[in-house]
Amino acid sequence: MSAQLLPTWAELATLRPGLVATMRRYLVQLSCSLRPGSLSGADLALRCFAAFLTQAAPEVDTVAGITRRHIEDYKPWLAARPGRTTGRVTTNTIAHRLGTLRMFFIRITEWGWDEAPPRVPILFGDQPRQDKPLPKAADYQAPHVMEIQTSSNWLQPSVVSIR
Numbered sequence: 001m002s003a004q005l006l007p008t009w010a011e012l013a014t015l016r017p018g019l020v021a022t023m024r025r026y027l028v029q030l031s032c033s034l035r036p037g038s039l040s041g042a043d044l045a046l047r048c049f050a051a052f053l054t055q056a057a058p059e060v061d062t063v064a065g066i067t068r069r070h071i072e073d074y075k076p077w078l079a080a081r082p083g084r085t086t087g088r089v090t091t092n093t094i095a096h097r098l099g100t101l102r103m104f105f106i107r108i109t110e111w112g113w114d115e116a117p118p119r120v121p122i123l124f125g126d127q128p129r130q131d132k133p134l135p136k137a138a139d140y141q142a143p144h145v146m147e148i149q150t151s152s153n154w155l156q157p158s159v160v161s162i163r
Contacts, residue, residue, distance in 0.1 A: 005081075006044075007047075008047075009024060012054060015054045016061055019050055019060065022113070022115040023046045023050060026046070026108060029107075042104075044097075052073075052077050056074075062115060064118075066121055067117070070121065078094055079094055094128055095128055098127045102126070105121060105122060
């Protein structure tokens with residue numbers, strides 16, 4: 001998703017000052033612990049969601065007003081957005097945006113912010129499976145991979161060798 005297609009924080013603040021204030025406060029907290037590239041990704045994810053809310057949910061003027069229905073409406077809106085180099089955003093981009101948004105809600109709830117919604121409106125299962133899953137661990141249970149030498153003496157440890 002191209003950052004140029006999204007409104008700036010200043011533009012969003014004129015439309016939803018309460019919503020933007022909470023998101024910007026959160027980004028300030030993240031800036032104390034995240035690297036600049038990670039902070040930029042979080043900024044983009046929150047700005048994207050704020051842009052959606054200004055277009056599709058005029059009733060939402062604070063983060064506390066966000067409900068599960070807003071997340072359900074946001075997912076297809078996000079999936080239909082143009083990608084940076086492709087016609088549509090990638091599954092990985094969608095997963096990143098939703099994961100970042102979910103952590104936003106989890107953290108402000110854990111931090112006890114008054115602006116947090118009554119419950120976290122985005123679930124782990126909302127994130128799509130990514131195109132490139134993590135590599136699987138070796139199957140150490142396979143007999144051709146692992147050999148275990150055990151001892152009847154409980155003081156002597158077992159030896160595990162992997163071939």
